Amino acid sequence: QNGYIPPTIVSEEQYNQLKNSIGCSAEKGYVGFQYSFGGEYFKAYAPKYGKNKDSTSASNKVVKISAQLSDVLFTHGDYTQYSNLKNWVIYCDPPYNNTECSYYNGNGDRKSKKFDNNKFLDWVREMSKTNIVFVSEYSAPDDFEQIWSNTSKLSGVSKSEGTHNPKIRTEKLFYFF
Numbered sequence: 001q002n003g004y005i006p007p008t009i010v011s012e013e014q015y016n017q018l019k020n021s022i023g024c025s026a027e028k029g030y031v032g033f034q035y036s037f038g039g040e041y042f043k044a045y046a047p048k049y050g051k052n053k054d055s056t057s058a059s060n061k062v063v064k065i066s067a068q069l070s071d072v073l074f075t076h077g078d079y080t081q082y083s084n085l086k087n088w089v090i091y092c093d094p095p096y097n098n099t100e101c102s103y104y105n106g107n108g109d110r111k112s113k114k115f116d117n118n119k120f121l122d123w124v125r126e127m128s129k130t131n132i133v134f135v136s137e138y139s140a141p142d143d144f145e146q147i148w149s150n151t152s153k154l155s156g157v158s159k160s161e162g163t164h165n166p167k168i169r170t171e172k173l174f175y176f177f
Contacts, residue, residue, distance in 0.1 A: 006059040148173040
């Protein structure tokens with residue numbers, strides 16, 4: 001929104017400097033996801049595992065999308081800070097249940113926090129009384145309705161075996177009635 005143009009090539013040294021830096025920035029967010037293995041925030045430097053180091057295409061997409069988001073207000077924080085909203089459409093993309101299920105707390109502490117999925121789903125149920133709430137997940141309880149899904153193939157290399165292990169994942173979008 002402010003004219004930031006993401007880098008097109010990031011070295012492992014630059015990646016690690018940003019990973020270990022304190023605070024948040026557009027560059028840290030971009031590099032933390034774009035150059036990380038499996039798209040997990042600063043999981044591991046992906047070009048080390050075969051991903052192309054050149055991210056010109058992704059950088060161009062970010063610039064193009066940012067022009068369309070000039071009037072959007074972005075914030076970060078705990079989902080409960082939005083508990084007073086009424087008559088909104090809310091899209092939630094929490095740490096997925098039955099995965100590592102943690103998140104970076106964003107305050108400079110590199111430790112991840114465990115995400116309480118049950119507490120979150122109770123919050124969604126409550127918020128759905130006065131809002132339209134969508135949740136991106138792999139699965140949801142029976143009182144949620146799946147309204148969309150997309151299957152994709154993830155590829156990775158097993159460190160212990162040195163072999164290519166493609167995985168299939170189906171991301172879904174749920175709505176609570």
